[in-house]
Amino acid sequence: MSTSEETAVNLDTDDTAQDNQPSANYADIIYNGIWKNNPALVQLLGLCPMLAVTSTVVNALGLGLATLVVLVGSNIAVSLIRNYVADAVRLPAFVMIIASFTTCIELIMQAYTYELYQILGIFIPLIVTNCAILGRADAFASRNPVLPSALDGFMMGLGFMAILVALGAMRELIGQGTLFSDMQLLLGEAAIHWKWVVFDDYPNVLFVVLPPGAFIGLGLLIAGKNFLDEREKQRIAAQKAKDGPSNSKRVRVTGQVS
Amino acid sequence: MQTAQVFSFHGGIHPEENKTQSLQLPLGKPSLPKELILPLSQHIGQASVPLVAIGDQVLKGAPIAANNGLLSSHLHAPTSGTITAIESRPIAHPSGLSDLCIVLQPDGKETWTELKPLPNWQQLDATEVISHLADMGIVGMGGAGFPTQVKLQGAHKKPLSHFIINAAECEPYITSDDTLIREKTRELVLGIELFQHLVQAEQVTIGIEDNKPTAIAALNKTLTECNSKIQLVVVPTKYPSGGERQLIQLLTGQEVPSGQYPADIGILCQNVGTCVAGYEAVYLGKPLISRITTLTGKALNAPQNVDVLLGTPVAHLLAYADLQEKQLNRLIIGGPMMGYTLDSAAVPIVKTTNCILAANKKELPAPAPEQACIRCGMCEQACPASLLPQQLLWFSKSQELEKAEHYNLFDCIECGACSYVCPSSIPLVQYYRHTKSSIRDAREAAVKSDLAKQRFEARKARQDAEAAEKEAKRLARQQASASKAVQTKKTAPATKTTEKSALNASNSEAAPQINDTTKKLKVDVAIGKSKLKKLQKQLVEAQEDERLEDISALQLHVSEQEKALVELETELAKAVKANPTKKPSDTPDNSVEKAKAPANDALKKAKIDAAIAKAAVKKVEKALKKAEELQAPEVDAIRQQLADAKKRADELEKVLDNPSPSTPPTEQKPAVSAAQLDLASQVKKEKIAVALAKAKINKLNKRLASSPEDAETVSKDIEAAQQQLVQAESLLATLIESQHNSQETS
Amino acid sequence: MFTVLLAIGILVVLSLIFGGILGYAKVRFHVEGDPIVDQIDALLPQTQCGQCGHPGCRPYAEAISNGEAINHCPPGGQATIQALADLLDVEAIPLDGDHGTETAQRVAVIREDECIGCTKCIQACPVDAILGAAKQMHTVIADECTGCDLCVEPCPVDCIDMVDVGITAKNWSWDKPQGVAAQSLNIIATDRSTEVSQ
Amino acid sequence: MALLRITSPHTQRAGRRTSWVMQMVIYATLPGIIVQTWLFGWGTVINLAIAGVAALLSEAAILAMRRRPIRFFLQDYSALLTAVLLGIALPPTVPWWVTVTAVSFAIVFAKQIYGGLGNNPFNPAMVGYAIVLVSFPVPMSQWLGVSSVVASGEMLSFSQSLQAIFHQLPVIDSYTMATPLDGFKHKELLDSQSAFETLPALQAASIDSWLWVNLAYLMGGLALLWLRIITWHTPAALLGALLVMSGLFYVFDTSNAASPFFHLTTGAAMFGAFFIATDPVSSCTSNRGKLIYGAGIGILIYIIRTWGGYPDGVAFGVLLMNFAAPLIDYYTQPRTYGHKKAKTGLKIGGDH
Structure with missing residues (x-):
């Protein structure tokens, strides 16, 4: 993975401060998970499955859902035991919890969506090693009560899944000219006609279907987010400039002036 | 002519030469301008110091500015x-x-000052001749204007293998050296031989580009006539073969190591103009007051070379060369490759001005827009x-100074x-x-910030040390005063006798042993103090010399010494404390001495405070006036405070007045000090009050500015305030007077 | 059973070897002190002006190493922020206006005929750049002055001015050329004023 | 007197602007384009037209988004040059959308996203080529054959070319043929000799046609050398390395390897050596660096041709060496005047 959780969080000290507050604001948690601290776009966590399985919407949605469930489950569990785990064995314990949830999900998918399970292959068990999950467990759930932790897990999972699906849709559209093909693999027979052939006679753009295309797609998504953030920042800066600077924060180096 | 091997250097370009235009006409001699402008900084190094005052009459060739330090030069009047x-x-x-x-208005008489040539230079010591050259204000006339005496002295660092005369003149358009060689061939050869005599190089070489056939022929002729050993080497025309380092490589095959001078590898390079100037200085005694400059460019109808007095404004020369104002698009001093543009033609010719290029639009078109x-x-x-270069550009653009330096930008x-x-x-x-200057700025800033940090x-x-010392003193004083209290009860009259001998006698009788220990401790303290002082002095010196390693070591020493001192002092205090009753005479002695010191201190403080109070009152006054003008609403408060301040000032005055006349000079010092301490505290209080008032007035002003509509209601109050201010002023004046009195009496 | 023991044995040996390597590395590459603070301190302008909210540059350097924002130093300005951002590998942010604005290099100058010799400015100067004695006129050693303006406020008679260090022929330098297309939108990184390195 | 105040030098070598350089490179491709059109029909010309339009439009669009002066940047001809190089490299009858994809990807992603002309680390034309080669392997492998060898026995007419590019030519297969490199690659178990005797792609007519194409590009390249727009280092090193590699393997394994002459005169050898590898922006800067860079490409071309998945390796060879160019640059700085040794790497101030 490209960035470890620690540095990702440290990049913005405000975030850690907010994360560490036991009574985090729910609105903040939602905003953090979906946008500001999005695990896929900002923290660049879980890149490996993200780049590997987002060739179609259904793959992305499948993995996204699995990750979401594991994330919520592990966050709740970790939050519940947070006061009873010694610091030294913290991480192994968290990994055990995550592994258990992942195994559950794997078995469930094997049972109900066997084909999708086969398509996703190794990437379902690999959810255990998804830094996003361990990161949230360590950075948030181990310091917050159950309810905020569950919300945080859900929102982070949702943010992750949203990017996965967006990337999947992008790659499916450009790579194969369709959208929502094979949705029945995940959603059952009802979804069999969901496949929308956007372009007829479309030549498969292999480059986009292959993992290198995912890099470019993700790069574009990150660029888009940065662009929006930049605009917002400029707006805030303009607002602040209008308000004028606040009082001086200067201290006297050389004692008091009488 | 001996043939010599010509080496080559990497790169180089062949721009259009454009040299023929200015060689059509013979060497011109422009008339005297209305005024000559002589910059004090015509050379590398510190600016010269003017020797003349406004209104002085000077003769042609008389010194008007002297050199200022090693790397500097003299300046002479180009005309009377x-x-x-x-x-x-x-x-x-x-x-x-x-x-x-220095601006000189010529009188047109051209009266020469007395010339002092050195006809017997061959018999003189080289340093004498060099100092004569320095007196004549000779600097390198190739471009940078490096003082010639410095360069010649530098050449003695190492035995010279080559003495190279730079006649390459590779820049397009410029023909001043070419003209100089043609016009003053003999002088040039004699000048070269003069310099050769001074530096004693193994080989003397003139390097000249092959695009100056007339000059080459003239030189060859003269060299054979003189039967000179000087070698003439013709190098192919290529820009920038006239660069010092490039010419050295062309003629010797050697490279001047980066960051060093040619003298470091035993090579000296001089421009032809400098050699001729040297000849004139030594043979004729003429200082450097004129030079040959090329006037060229398509905006001139009569491009030519001129022998021009230093300080002549460029405009005057352009007029001489028949400038077409409308054509002029770019005015360049120097050549098109390394010259710089001028904003105005009012600037003067200096010792290094070899060319003035007045170009029209077609000749030097505006640069095309920069592309990637x-x-x-x-x-x-x-x-x-x-x-x-492209890598350097990249680093320059992104301001990566370290990388640019690593890629040898310098x-x-x-x-x-x-x-x-x-x-x-x-x-x-x-x-x-830009990047070079950024790097230099950054280096300077780093040096400065290091200094600031140190x-x-x-x-x-130092402050920590002072605080520690003060603390120790305070402790000692506390104990002393405690013992004094005890002592005054027992022996009241003892305080009057301040003579040490008596005290010591009683002291020694009372407690000889203890006294010994305290004495010892005292001596230790004194030694420690002197040591500390020494160390501090050393530290300051080290800091001044920027010896980093010494500083840290010394600082360590100082802090150690301080600690030791504090320990000693506390020990001493303990010793004193342990025997307060047994050695009554010792303590009063101390106390008196110590009381004296604070008394003096307090008095000084009081004086300063008074001055400050005065200034503060002035400030208040000013502020009040302002407030009044602005019709401030909060004058009430100020008035109240002024009244308070007045009261305090009154008290202060009394305190100051009463004790000062009644204080006998020596005996009642403690009392005086007490009074003065009191006074000091009073003044302090008043000062605080005034400061508060000041702050309030500031606030007031701000508020007034924001809400001027309440102003009318307080105008009366302001008047009253004004009156009271006047009163306060007079009070303060008396207060200050009394303080002065007290100073005098004490 | 033997294979199990063998596996355990191999793992134990491996762990010992790697542990040894790690232990050696810790001793061999041990770093003394906390050099990052020194590095940060070296980048700060050492004006000791206190505008960052800390008593001196070093305390601010320590605060930065503990996570304080890097944009609180007006004397250093954007250049210092950029240098700190490069050092700490974080994003360069604009100067925090709450701490003051970046000004040109200035020095304090005492109007000497108005000076009353109170020594207050001498006490206020963090770098001992003011000379003078009590009741004597004071003066600023321009070369030592950092332009922190701490001496201005204590002066009871307001006789200290902060004067911009002017440009003379000696310290003048060429401007940086505008480059390709001076006006453009900051869509990509290389469009920004401080171009990113390779 | 309103005088211009700028830094020296105040004069410039007349005429040799960046746009002139780009134009000259474009003109230097003309012999090759003419020979290619002569041998393989109008497809190349139509491709060039499509590519040119697509390049200018995508460049203009991005410049507009970046609020940069569009006219100014379009006039440097760099986008057009990328289009020309791509138009030449793509097969003559490749569908129009392949060309458009390649060109717009090259301009938008390989060039403008990195900051436009001068900032791209990779050769834009080769990035575009590689993208379509990876994405659309089938149309990219359909090269036309010379008329005497293909099944139909004739060349595509102009209208047929248009139809092939914009619609579909049902009988296109009777005009296409494997290139010699393609044919040699798929000789399967045949040894060299029998391959050259039996495979249609390796017959004299087919090989000669590629020889002519390569000679034409060699001519253009020599013109660029003569104009001093490129230096000899990169092409010489590239061709030399290719020659040495193929020579070595030909000597040791005559039965399975092709002759050096074959390697130098088929595929994009000359085109790559003189027009692609010499792209100054993405290649090395110093002369020594250019030698290493060119040799690297030459070796990679041989490796990819012989053991890789694609018949020709110029595009990937160039792209791979683009990666290495900064590294090579760091270690091949020239010795500066007055320094004893050339500096290597980027060791700065002890790096703390």
């Missing part, structure tokens, strides 16, 4: 006349800024220093070959110049 001004005038500098100049660097590598092929000679060939019209040289830390260390 009157000094009309010493002021800032625009000078020939790429920035277009002004600098200090495509890393085509043409600049690299052209760079005479074998640099990677070996760039700014010859402009890279910019010349750049297909994207990137002003590479400007990027490099001084800040030294100050902190």
Whole structure:
């Protein structure tokens, strides 16, 4: 993975401060998970499955859902035991919890969506090693009560899944000219006609279907987010400039002036 | 003519030469201008110091400015006349800024001062001749204006293998050296031999480009006539073969190591103009007051070379060469490759001005807009220093100073070959110049911030030491006063006798043993103190000399010494405390002495406080006036405070008045000190009050500014305040007077 | 059973070897002190002005190493922020206006005929750049002055001015050329004013 | 007197602007384009037209988004040059959308996203080529054959070419043929000799046609050398390395390897050596660096041709060496005047 959780969080000290507050604001948690601290776009966590399985919407949605469930489950569990785990064995314990949830999900998918399970292959068990999950467990759930932790897990999972699906849709559209093909693999027979052939006679753009295309797609998504953030920042800066600077924060180096 | 091997250097370009235009006409001699402007900084190094005052009459060739330090030069009057001004005038500098100049109004008589040639220079010591050259204000006339005496002295560092005379003149358009060689061939050869006599090089070589056939022929003729050993080497025409380092490589095959001078590898390089100036200085005794300059460019109808007096404004020369004002688009001092543009033609000719290029639009068109660097590598092929210009551009653009330095930015000679060939019209040289100055600024800033840091830390260390000392003193004093209290009860009259001998006698009788220990301790303390002082002195010295390793060691010593001292002092205090009753005489002695010191201190403080109070009152007054003008609403409060201040001032006055006349000089010092301490505290209080008032007035002003509509209601109050202010003022005046009195009496 | 023991044995040996390597590395590459603070301190302008909210540059350097924002130093300005951002590998942010604005290099100058010799400025100067004695006129050693303006406020008679260090022919330098297309939108990184390195 | 105040030098070598350089490179491709059109029909010309329009439009669009002066940047001809190089490299009858994809990807992603002309680390034309080669392997492998060898026995007419590019030519297969490199690659178990005897792609007519194409590009390249727009280092090193590699393997394994002459005169050898590898922006800067860079490409071309998945390796060879160019640059700085040794790497101030 490209960035470890620690540095990702440290990049913005405000975030850690907010994360560490036991009574985090729910609105903040939602905003953090979906946008500001999005695990896929900002923290660049879980890149490996993200780049590997987002060739179609259904793959992305499948993995996204699995990750979401594991994330919520592990966050709740970790939050519940947070006061009873010694610091030294913290991480192994968290990994055990995550592994258990992942195994559950794997078995469930094997049972109900066997084909999708086969398509996703190794990437379902690999959810255990998804830094996003361990990161949230360590950075948030181990310091917050159950309810905020569950919300945080859900929102982070949702943010992750949203990017996965967006990337999947992008790659499916450009790579194969369709959208929502094979949705029945995940959603059952009802979804069999969901496949929308956007372009007829479309030549498969292999480059986009292959993992290198995912890099470019993700790069574009990150660029888009940065662009929006930049605009917002400029707006805030303009607002602040209008308000004028606040009082001086200067201290006297050389004692008091009488 | 001996044939010699000519080496080559990397890169180089072949721009259009454009040399023939200015060689059509013979050497011109322009008339005297209305005024001559002589910048004090015509050379590298410190500016000269003017020797004349406004209104002085000077003769032609008389010194008007002297050198200022080692790397500087003299300046002489180019003609006889009157000094009309010493002021800032625009000078020939790429920035277009002004600098200090001596302005000389010629009287037209051209009366020479007494000339002092050195006819017997061959018998004289080299240093004497060199100092004569320095007195004549000779500087390198090739471009940089390096004082010649410094260069010649530098050449003695190492035995010289080559003495090279630079006659290459590789820049397009410029023909001043060419003309000089043609006109003054004999003088040049004699000048070279003069310099050779001074430096004693193994080999003397004139390097000249093959595009000056007439000059080469003239030189050859003269050299054979003189039967000279000077070698004439003709190098192929290529820009920048006239660069010092490039010419050295062309003639010797050697490279001047980066960051060093040619003298470091036993080579000396002089321009032809400098040699001729040296000849004139020694043979004729003429100082450097004129030079040959090329006037060229398509905006001139009569391009030519002129022998021109230093200080002549460029405008005067342009008029002489028949300038077409409308054609003039760019005015350049120097050549098109390394010269710089002028904002105005009012700037004067200086010792290094070899060419004035008045170009029209067609000749030197405006540069095309900069395009992206495509890393085509043409600049690299052209760079005479074998640099990677495109890489340097990249680092310059992104301000990566360290990387630029690593890529040898400082070996760039700014010859402009890279910019010349750049297909994207990137002003590479400007990027490099900017980056070089950024690096220099950063270095200076680093030195400055290091210094600031050292001084800040030294100050902190000193303050800590002072605080520790004070604390120790305070402890000692506390104990002393405690013992004094005890002692005064027992022996009241003892306080009157301040003579030490008596005290010591009683002291020694009372407790000889203890006294010994305290004495010892005292001696220790004294030694410790002197040691500390010494160390501190050393520390300051070290800081001044910037010896980093010493500083830290010394600081350690100082702090150790301070600690030891504090320990000693506390020990001493303990010792004193342990025997307060047994040695009554010792303590009063101390107490009196100590009381004296604070008394003096307090008095001083009081004086200072009084001064401050005075100033503060002035400030209040000012502020009040302002408030009044602005019709401030809060004058009430100020008035109240002024009243308070007045009261305090009254008290202060009383306190100051009463004790001062009644204080006998020595015996009642403790009382005086007490009174003065009181006074000091009073003044302090008052000062605080005044400060408060000041702050309130400030606030008031602000509020008034925001809400002027309440102003009318308080106008009366303000009047009253004004009256009271006047009263306060007078009170303060008396207060200050009394303080003065007390100072005098005490 | 033997294979199990063998596996365990191999793992134990491996762990010992790697542990040894790690232990050696810790001793061999041990770093003394906290050099990052020194590095940060070296980048700060050492004006000791306190505008950052800390008493001196070093305390601010320590605060930065503990996570304080890097944009609280007006004397250093954007250049210092950029240098700190490069050092700490974080994003360069604009100067925090709450701490003051970046000004040109200035020095304090005492109007000497108005000076009353109170020594207050001498006490206020963090770098001992003011000379003078009580009741004597004071003066600023321009070369030592950092332009922190701490001496201005204590002066009871307001006789200290902060004067911009002017540009003379000696310290003048060429501007940086505008480059390709001076006006453009900051869509990509290389469009920004401080171009990113390779 | 309103005088211009700028830094020295005040004069410039007349005429040799960046746009002139780009134009000259474009003109230097003309012999090759003419020979290619002569041998393989109008497809190349139509491709060039499509590519040119697509390049200018995508460049203009991005410049507009970046609020940069569009006219100014379009006039440097760099976008057009990318289009020309791509138009030449793509098969003559490749569908129009392949060309458009390649060109717009090259301009938008390989060039403008990195900051436009001068900032791209990779050769834009080759990035575009590689993208379509990876994405659309089938149309990219359909090269036309010379008329005497293909099944139909004739060349595509102009209208047929248009139809092939914009619609579909049902009988296109009777005009296409494997290139010699393709044919040699798929000789399967045949040894060299029998391959050259039996495979249609390796017959004299087919090989000669590629020889002519390569000779034409060699001519253009020599013209660029003569104009001093490129230096000899990169092409010489590239061709030399290719020659040495193929020579070595030909000597040791005559039965399975092709002759050096074959390697130098088929595929994009000359085109790559003189027009692609010499792209100054993405290649090395110093002369020594260019030698290493060119040799690297030459070796990679041989490796990819012989053991890789694609018949020709110029595009990937160039792209791979683009990666290495900064590294090579760091270690091949020239020795500066007055320094004893050339510096290597980027060791700065002890790096703390």
